[in-house]
Amino acid sequence: MHMPHTSGTTIEPPQQPIRAMAAIVFALMMGVASFAAISWFIPQKPPTVSDPSILLLVLVGLGTLALIAFFMLPLLAVHQAKRCWANRSSDDDVARALVGILSINTIMRAAFVEGTGLFGAMIQMISGGSIALIAPITAVILLATLLPARSRFERLARLAQEP
Numbered sequence: 001m002h003m004p005h006t007s008g009t010t011i012e013p014p015q016q017p018i019r020a021m022a023a024i025v026f027a028l029m030m031g032v033a034s035f036a037a038i039s040w041f042i043p044q045k046p047p048t049v050s051d052p053s054i055l056l057l058v059l060v061g062l063g064t065l066a067l068i069a070f071f072m073l074p075l076l077a078v079h080q081a082k083r084c085w086a087n088r089s090s091d092d093d094v095a096r097a098l099v100g101i102l103s104i105n106t107i108m109r110a111a112f113v114e115g116t117g118l119f120g121a122m123i124q125m126i127s128g129g130s131i132a133l134i135a136p137i138t139a140v141i142l143l144a145t146l147l148p149a150r151s152r153f154e155r156l157a158r159l160a161q162e163p
Helices: 015-041 054-088 092-126 130-143 149-161
Strands: none
Touching: 015 092, 015 130, 015 149, 054 092, 054 130, 054 149, 092 130, 092 149
């Protein structure tokens, strides 16, 4: 049954998936940070790769794609949320659907930046080139922006209701 559009309806998210999403993102963030720290603090032997320029070029390309995905995927989530809102049968159903959309979107965004961050830390580990640590630092910062899961849910619910 399709419910009429009521602008400004407050949707309450199921708490368990919201907490789980925040815990997953926090774990990814700590993984990147700890791997980057380990790669920085382990004693440097002669670099395994004498010229890391090719790896750094791949990192720049991968990082660019990750940033594009990180900032474009929310637009897809809003589009899906609007469609979900238009076809909702109850507020509980739409809340569960929005949590699903937000969860998948969050994991995809986190995976893109986590992979890039880990690749940068790996480059630093095998080449000794500290410039590659920009990638894990950026990844940790971007992952931290994904942590306020409840406010991101509320924003998605609000955007879903806009025409």
